[in-house]
Amino acid sequence: QVQVVESGGGLVQPGGSLSLSCAVSGRIFSINAMGWYRQAPGKQRELVAGISSGGITNYVDSVKGRFAISRDNPKNTVTLQMNSLKPEDTAVYYCKVVVYGEDYWGKGTLVTVSS
Numbered sequence: 001q002v003q004v005v006e007s008g009g010g011l012v013q014p015g016g017s018l019s020l021s022c023a024v025s026g027r028i029f030s031i032n033a034m035g036w037y038r039q040a041p042g043k044q045r046e047l048v049a050g051i052s053s054g055g056i057t058n059y060v061d062s063v064k065g066r067f068a069i070s071r072d073n074p075k076n077t078v079t080l081q082m083n084s085l086k087p088e089d090t091a092v093y094y095c096k097v098v099v100y101g102e103d104y105w106g107k108g109t110l111v112t113v114s115s
Contacts (some may be wrong), residue, residue, distance in 0.1 A: 001027065002025070002106060003025045004024050004095050004106040005106055006022050006093065006094070006106040007109060008063075008109060008111040009110045010111070011112045011113075011114065012112070013114070013115050014087060014114070015084060015085065016085050017085065018082045018085060018111060019079060019082070020082070020095075021079050022036075022079070022090060022097075023075075023089070024077070024104070028076065029054065029101075030088070030099075031076060031098065031099055032052070033053065033097070034050070034051050034071055035051065035069075035078075035096050036049050036080045036089065036093055037093070037097070038092065038094065038111075039091055039092050039094070040091040045094070048067065049068075050059055050068035050069070051071050052099060053070045053109070055071070061080075067081065067082050068080070075089050078095060078097070085113045088115060089113050090111060090114070092108040092112075093109050094106055
């Protein structure tokens with residue numbers, strides 16, 4: 001059983017910063033890809049940022065230069081640092097990890113960017 005738990009969401013003003021964390025626990029020796037997705041009201045879920053087991057990162061164009069994903073392998077955590085936040089970044093953010101070829105999702109954390 002693998003558990004994925006996000007934390008760090010909340011309300012932030014435009015231009016502000018927020019850091020999301022995701023902790024993975026359970027019977028795991030290693031985690032392959034880790035990533036953050038988001039889903040805004042009325043929109044499809046999209047990949048925001050991903051990071052491979054080797055540390056290779058990728059980002060959706062709309063967050064490049066503003067967001068940074070990182071992982072701590074010994075601690076089985078992945079972090080999304082979000083800077084220069086915009087109202088259009090408002091969404092529920094989900095953490096997804098790939099363990100032994102299977103996807104595991106967290107329940108999501110709400111990020112609201114508003115003045």
